[in-house]
Amino acid sequence: MAVTQQMKTGKAAEVVLAEDETTPDVGTNEAPAGAREIASLTPMMRQYLEVKALHPDTVLFFRMGDFYEMFFEDAVKASELLQITLTARSKGADKVPMCGFPYHSARRYIAKLIEHGLKVAICEQVTEPGAGPGIVQREVTRVITPGMVLDDEVLEPQASNFLAALCWGEAGFGAALLEASTGEFYTFEAASLSELVEGLARVDPRELLVPQGQREAPEVVQVCQRLSRAPAVAEGEGAAFEHTRAAAFLRSHFNVQSLSAFGLDGSPLATGAAGAALRYLKDTQKTAAAHVDRLSRQEKSACLVMDESSRGNLEVLKSLRDGGRKGSLLGVLDRTATGLGARKLARWLSAPLCSLPEIHARLDAVEELAGKSVWREELVATLKEVGDLERLCGRLSLGAGNARDLRALGLSLSQLPRLGAALARCDAGLLKSLAGPLGALPELADVLLRAVTDEPPVVLRDGGFIRPGFHAELDEVVALSTSGKDVLLRIEQREKERTGISSLKIRYNKVFGYYLEVTKANLHAVPKDYIRKQTTVGSERFVTEELKEYEEKVLTAEERRTVLELQLFEELRARVITWAPAIRSAAEAVATADALVSFARCAAEYGYTRPQVDDTEGLSITGGRHPVVERMLGAGESFVPNDVRLDPEDAQLLIITGPNMAGKSTVMRQVALTALMAQAGSFVPAKAARIGLCDRIFTRVGAADNLARGQSTFMVEMTETSHILHHATRRSLVILDEIGRGTSTYDGLSIAWAVAEHIHDKVGARSLFATHYHELVDLARERPRVKNLCVAVKEQGGKVIFLRKLIPGGASRSYGIEVAKLAGLPPEVVSRARELLQNLESGELDDAGRPRVAVRSSAKRSPVNAGQLGLFGGAAPVVVPPAPSVHSEVLEALRAASVDRMTPLEALNLLAKLQRELGTS
Numbered sequence: 001m002a003v004t005q006q007m008k009t010g011k012a013a014e015v016v017l018a019e020d021e022t023t024p025d026v027g028t029n030e031a032p033a034g035a036r037e038i039a040s041l042t043p044m045m046r047q048y049l050e051v052k053a054l055h056p057d058t059v060l061f062f063r064m065g066d067f068y069e070m071f072f073e074d075a076v077k078a079s080e081l082l083q084i085t086l087t088a089r090s091k092g093a094d095k096v097p098m099c100g101f102p103y104h105s106a107r108r109y110i111a112k113l114i115e116h117g118l119k120v121a122i123c124e125q126v127t128e129p130g131a132g133p134g135i136v137q138r139e140v141t142r143v144i145t146p147g148m149v150l151d152d153e154v155l156e157p158q159a160s161n162f163l164a165a166l167c168w169g170e171a172g173f174g175a176a177l178l179e180a181s182t183g184e185f186y187t188f189e190a191a192s193l194s195e196l197v198e199g200l201a202r203v204d205p206r207e208l209l210v211p212q213g214q215r216e217a218p219e220v221v222q223v224c225q226r227l228s229r230a231p232a233v234a235e236g237e238g239a240a241f242e243h244t245r246a247a248a249f250l251r252s253h254f255n256v257q258s259l260s261a262f263g264l265d266g267s268p269l270a271t272g273a274a275g276a277a278l279r280y281l282k283d284t285q286k287t288a289a290a291h292v293d294r295l296s297r298q299e300k301s302a303c304l305v306m307d308e309s310s311r312g313n314l315e316v317l318k319s320l321r322d323g324g325r326k327g328s329l330l331g332v333l334d335r336t337a338t339g340l341g342a343r344k345l346a347r348w349l350s351a352p353l354c355s356l357p358e359i360h361a362r363l364d365a366v367e368e369l370a371g372k373s374v375w376r377e378e379l380v381a382t383l384k385e386v387g388d389l390e391r392l393c394g395r396l397s398l399g400a401g402n403a404r405d406l407r408a409l410g411l412s413l414s415q416l417p418r419l420g421a422a423l424a425r426c427d428a429g430l431l432k433s434l435a436g437p438l439g440a441l442p443e444l445a446d447v448l449l450r451a452v453t454d455e456p457p458v459v460l461r462d463g464g465f466i467r468p469g470f471h472a473e474l475d476e477v478v479a480l481s482t483s484g485k486d487v488l489l490r491i492e493q494r495e496k497e498r499t500g501i502s503s504l505k506i507r508y509n510k511v512f513g514y515y516l517e518v519t520k521a522n523l524h525a526v527p528k529d530y531i532r533k534q535t536t537v538g539s540e541r542f543v544t545e546e547l548k549e550y551e552e553k554v555l556t557a558e559e560r561r562t563v564l565e566l567q568l569f570e571e572l573r574a575r576v577i578t579w580a581p582a583i584r585s586a587a588e589a590v591a592t593a594d595a596l597v598s599f600a601r602c603a604a605e606y607g608y609t610r611p612q613v614d615d616t617e618g619l620s621i622t623g624g625r626h627p628v629v630e631r632m633l634g635a636g637e638s639f640v641p642n643d644v645r646l647d648p649e650d651a652q653l654l655i656i657t658g659p660n661m662a663g664k665s666t667v668m669r670q671v672a673l674t675a676l677m678a679q680a681g682s683f684v685p686a687k688a689a690r691i692g693l694c695d696r697i698f699t700r701v702g703a704a705d706n707l708a709r710g711q712s713t714f715m716v717e718m719t720e721t722s723h724i725l726h727h728a729t730r731r732s733l734v735i736l737d738e739i740g741r742g743t744s745t746y747d748g749l750s751i752a753w754a755v756a757e758h759i760h761d762k763v764g765a766r767s768l769f770a771t772h773y774h775e776l777v778d779l780a781r782e783r784p785r786v787k788n789l790c791v792a793v794k795e796q797g798g799k800v801i802f803l804r805k806l807i808p809g810g811a812s813r814s815y816g817i818e819v820a821k822l823a824g825l826p827p828e829v830v831s832r833a834r835e836l837l838q839n840l841e842s843g844e845l846d847d848a849g850r851p852r853v854a855v856r857s858s859a860k861r862s863p864v865n866a867g868q869l870g871l872f873g874g875a876a877p878v879v880v881p882p883a884p885s886v887h888s889e890v891l892e893a894l895r896a897a898s899v900d901r902m903t904p905l906e907a908l909n910l911l912a913k914l915q916r917e918l919g920t921s
């Protein structure tokens with residue numbers, strides 16, 4: 001990094017430009033390196049192509065002085081995506097497409113390319129121009145990929161940015177999740193693809209790393225399709241995933257004899273994935289990755305599992321409307337003060353706990369913080385002063401940080417003792433335990449704040465970031481360079497007086513150094529001891545022996561100052577790296593405190609209560625509200641609370657009926673969200689709640705096409721339902737909204753009924769089942785643990801009033817047509833729908849066996865027209881006289897038969913005759 005920074009000089013730019021101008025022949029604009037005559041290229045373009053050949057799948061930013069340039073197809077692609085002008089190097093047939101921008105705007109452009117899922121390789125000048133024979137040497141110093149980002153401008157503060165390395169075999173899948181900017185590193189193994197996707201979805205990775213040649217493997221394609229945001233896919237060397245090699249690599253990185261402490265014994269797939277992920281980080285960032293100092297294994301049973309579609313349906317992290325945080329549970333509950341806390345909270349909501357002691361520990365902490373409002377807000381004020389410790393430490397450890405990062409780290413660390421002292425005074429065990437890691441770093445904070453100035457420059461090479469008084473030698477050199485400048489000013493004044501040339505100036509440029517400039521009109525007054533250096537349009541430039549001497553002193557002092565400052569920066573950085581594990585522990589404590597404070601703020605401000613979480617299999621919520629819907633209601637609207645009780649003994653499956661728009665989905669979702677919040681350690685929007693631990697939450701809500709997966713709405717619905725039936729247990733919470741609506745009524749009803757029976761008889765999971773099939777309420781008569789509930793409405797003056805109240809019993813009507821009317825369907829369509837509904841309700845078929853539904857009321861009055869219209873018949877009905885059919889004769893004979901006066905034999909004979917007439921015997 002230091003070398004990189006040293007190259008950022010204007011002088012380098014001049015040399016490179018000169019090199020540019022003297023190299024007109026750069027070949028044709030057919031890009032691939034292999035296809036061109038390398039020998040005929042200029043040395044610099046040869047160098048470019050050599051570097052590019054090592055990084056073929058990246059956009060190569062090639063440093064040329066103060067600019068990054070791109071060539072060939074990279075230039076074409078980048079100019080379009082970045083909206084920068086495409087130019088050409090050289091002319092005629094040898095034109096090479098090229099584009100570029102000043103080095104200091106690189107972050108912005110990197111961010112854009114990463115957003116498009118591309119990788120960027122940064123190729124820097126690693127020798128000083130003119131330092132040796134030939135052209136400046138260049139090397140790729142970092143590769144930035146969607147999953148390997150360190151820069152604040154590219155990263156969202158509240159969101160994690162994970163790489164997921166995957167490998168698979170007969171035993172299943174191994175995954176490693178690595179966050180380059182913070183050093184978080186986890187592994188897990190999965191027996192099936194669904195389980196793998198569940199584990200990955202918790203962190204929503206930006207990039208997948210798979211073994212060479214596997215990018216198109218069905219496993220990879222499916223993972224990409226099933227995640228809510230398709231990640232970029234990179235391939236890593238196959239050998240890096242190989243178990244023994246990966247294990248050796250990990251052992252050497254963590255400096256341990258065995259990987260058993262990381263839970264990797266007997267887990268070849270997880271080990272392979274972890275080894276490959278860490279190697280990818282080291283290879284792309286070209287560093288030792290010291291901040292990755294721990295690796296933990298995620299156990300499935302440790303947290304409440306939600307599959308990707310359930311998490312999406314419940315809008316836990318993102319709203320379904322636009323994929324943003326607003327309108328999601330996270331959007332409501334995130335009142336954190338730091339990026340660290342926001343990321344922690346998102347993690348807690350995507351993986352709620354399954355361990356009662358841990359849940360209770362969080363709830364105790366939230367209870368204490370919720371009850372002490374003044375003190376809580378003081379904590380918030382302190383937390384706001386803490387920067388992103390994880391990312392600051394990560395950047396500095398990976399060699400990508402600058403002096404501003406040191407200063408920000410120093411300021412943040414200096415707040416920790418205050419935070420620690422406040423937490424140590426708490427009663428809740430979890431809060432108290434956070435104080436420990438916060439007290440370990442005052443020494444580092446002190447050094448950083450004493451060393452770095454208040455407003456250091458972004459670019460290290462610009463210098464001036466070490467505070468006076470921190471380093472004696474540096475102070476001396478700085479004094480010399482500034483006093484040298486004073487001397488130059490005195491010389492200028494003296495020479496003006498000596499020559500009488502009042503416009504005489506001492507100036508500086510990189511080629512000639514310091515010189516005296518005299519305008520043409522004053523040349524007659526130039527003394528003999530001036531040595532002419534250069535003539536320009538309006539003036540002449542001179543030097544003197546005295547000026548040369550001072551220049552030497554000033555420049556030497558400035559160079560020495562730069563060298564010293566960079567050296568001091570490296571020393572400070574090394575100190576940060578030494579303290580990295582302690583910084584990461586402190587960051588973890590800050591994040592936990594912040595997330596708990598955020599829960600407490602919501603609890604206090606939104607009127608939440610502490611849930612009772614236990615290991616029973618029941619669930620009971622009194623006066624429950626939907627945490628998001630209640631916050632979205634407009635002025636004058638208020639949320640109607642509802643009670644829900646699920647019990648394995650007598651209310652395991654609740655069938656919820658009610659008109660459209662009544663609030664069925666809302667009440668079911670609020671039950672799921674309440675359970676999820678409770679297990680994440682949050683208070684819940686209810687008067688009282690008792691939640692028996694859930695192992696998984698499943699939701700099958702709404703019907704969304706998944707065209708990307710090539711499946712129809714109904715297919716998606718059935719696939720998800722089948723997943724639930726296979727994976728739900730007695731401890732699960734299942735939310736099913738309108739199962740079967742994606743197909744014909746009879747098919748849908750049959751499927752819904754069979755699914756409900758299966759859940760009751762075989763699965764035993766606590767379930768809520770909303771449906772428009774009123775027939776389903778009959779299930780309660782047959783099955784002991786089925787209970788019917790409906791959402792009440794009132795009819796008043798021909799209008800439907802939604803009461804939003806959940807009451808026992810089944811709904812008798814749908815009011816779908818009333819809702820359609822509310823939605824503005826044309827009046828004639830609404831009244832025709834009413835007519836059709838009446839027909840349907842009075843029987844399916846008319847006497848002639850035709851669908852009654854189509855008959856218009858007016859037509860019913862006229863026997864001539866009976867049964868003549870097709871479903872949704874046209875404006876001019878075609879009159880066809882009813883053809884006597886065998887069926888209608890048989891029906892007529894049946895109708896005429898007086899069964900109560902027949903002997904059994906007569907009845908049998910009649911049956912046989914009718915069958916013969918139908919041709920079935």
Ligand SMILES: Nc1ncnc2c1ncn2[C@@H]1O[C@H](COP(=O)(O)OP(=O)(O)OP(=O)(O)O)[C@@H](O)[C@H]1O
Nearest residue numbers: 638639640641659660661662663664665666667804
């Ligand atoms: N308890 C409540 N208090 C206040 N408003 C509510 C309540 N429940 C639902 N609502 C409002 O009613 C709207 C419709 O609710 P919801 O989508 O749950 O109805 P639904 O019965 O599932 O409808 P459909 O059968 O058409 O899917 C919600 O968007 C919300 O604004």
